[in-house]
Amino acid sequence: MPIRTTHVGSLPRTQETVDMIFARERGEAYDQAAFDAQMTAASSETVRRQVEAGIDIVSDGETSKISYATYVKDRYTGFSGDSPRNAPADLKLFPNFLKRLAADGGTPKYARPMCTGEVRSKGQDELKTDIANLKAAMAEHGAAEGFMNAASPGVISLFLQNDFYPTRDAYLAALSDAMRDEYRTIVDSGLYLQVDCPDLALSRHMLFADLTDAEFLKIAAGHVEALNAALTGIDPSRVRVHICWGNYEGPHVCDIPMDTVFSTFLSVNASQLLFETSNPRHAHEWQVFRDRASEIPEDKVLVPGVIDSTSNFVEHPEVVAERLGRFVQIVGADRVIASSDCGFGTFAGFGAVDPDIAYAKLATLAEGTKLANARA
Template sequence: MSGVDRIRTTHVGSLPRPQDLLEMMNASDRGEPVDEAALAARIESAVHEQVRHQAEVGIDLVSDGEMSKIGYATYIRHRMSGFEIGDAPRATPADLDAYPEYKEALHRSGATVAYLRPICRGPISYVNPEPLETDLATLRSATDAVQVEGAFMNAPSPGITALFQPNEYYPDEDTYLNAIADALKVEYDRIVAAGFDLQIDAPDLGMGRHNKYKHLTDEEFLARAEVLVEVLNHALRDVPAERSRIHLCWGNYEGPHTFDIAVEKIADLVLRAKPGTVLCEAANPRHGHDWAGWAAAKIPEDKVFAPGVIDTTTNFVEHPGLVAERIERYTDIVGRERVIASTDCGFGTFAGWGGVVPELAWEKLRALGEGAARATDKLF
């Protein structure tokens, strides 16, 4: 990676939405009357605010914070045909099933995610590109107004889309996955054509093991995960690897995580996915040791790592010295030119939901930038 002279910074994508925007977004998603022009204007102004704030705290590779999206995988129902709001069973994480007292405490606290349940009940097609085009134009105008190295936009993997939106139309899961992939390809290609990097959010390769596929053995899950990667790579066939990144996640919630599949078991599979940059959890107490698993993997020389050096589920603000230490663990594995400092996950995975209050989310991102500067001073 010639030309890299410092540890760059990024994050996983979603950021806390402003309260006034949240109220309009939730009302619109529920189908209630909303001034759509006012909503569009507020989304635009929020993206400009978020991009400017990212630049101010030292983020090099920024995003729109997913200001327009109600959820990182459920927003697609507003862009694709085939989905209806309905009632269907939701898989719960195996670690919450195993600890019912904690599960009940989460429900009582309101810390569980509440969202409308899209269900596939018809043929899927990408029929409404206008929201995407608006998002791309807004991000372009926002990034043109600041000094940043680059920008990315998020889109879900076919696997996580299928996890959140159950299928009641296609004859089997593989047919469903391929239909989703064909539709998502439209979004993938358009993001890159607009000049942004594409981030694929793929918790299906981590969280999927103890969620949708919790009744399988590890071996059975890995067989399914191979299919998920193959379908993703097919959808990415026209996207250059260096213009795409993949986010691996075991679930962005504060919980036991005692059923998370070990990174050693899925590392080689994740590395077979096409995206050139891998964003992985590396800060929370369950995955802070994962550097050892990645060190044991056969990492291709063209892969860039963006480890999460900031936890996104607690309000502790990491010390920049700890951030630098975490960065250095990964530079020891792949070299200083192939590491970008990132976060474990997003701060607003679903609109209005997240364990970190907005003011501290920004302090955490500031600590990320300061830690990367410390690591740069030592490594370059």
């Protein structure tokens, strides 16, 4: 099987879409029918542009979500108030840069309520609407495969912190129970489930900076345990897991190495592994997969980021092909899928990459993948 193309999930939203999402976010009056129509149209256009760029495995771009993690506050009970903000440790080391980011609007602003009550699903209606929009767009534009993102228990606990359950483990267990139906609904629809797990890397320098790496790995193992419990009964071949160190342009000098979290990452019950390998802080870590190839189970598919998601450079196709070739050498072309480092619209209305350039980067991803396939 040749190398296929995909991306991490979120894509830039139009201003009209963003305005509607924030009207709902702020609790303003809005027309539900107009909102639904806008999300349907925007999802269709997002899929069209992916197909046009040459992406094989598409998503809805997370069109209707305020963000990849905090959307759960709208779909589950138990969240209210606001959570404390904590800047990543690397930005604290460079306070002038952090101040500049804040002053320039370089940090997204959105509600992060605390968990103040029992977490329970409000039902799957919004998710089913997202799924229907994506599948209709796929049929309209000729996309054969699609995926939908969902937050992991660990990343929810990172952004929507606990002020109700007696312990973090109890909170994670409750989140695991709550998310189980969401995961199952996505897989049962015929889409791939992508579970977003930046908590396995980002939270090291965001929430647990005072711990040792060994202590953090115990925390991360608990996150994986909660996630795997929620994935019980789901075929791992239908599951993608994404790890990252924070989708922001910054020094990233506090990022925990991939080599340190490698075993934890591979312990998720998911066949497809999405990870960063393009940005300057993690581009060298393809070597971890080479040096530890014997530890990679044969059912795992590597989905490296071969285009960056925080800069407006459009990678040359030869660079994409070169990056893919390294992983082909490790596991073979049939176990490699080309992707982006992270999403291009992690938070609604916020993104470092110009929307048209984001799709140009996806197009060069597809062009570079063709080169890699010709050489595999």
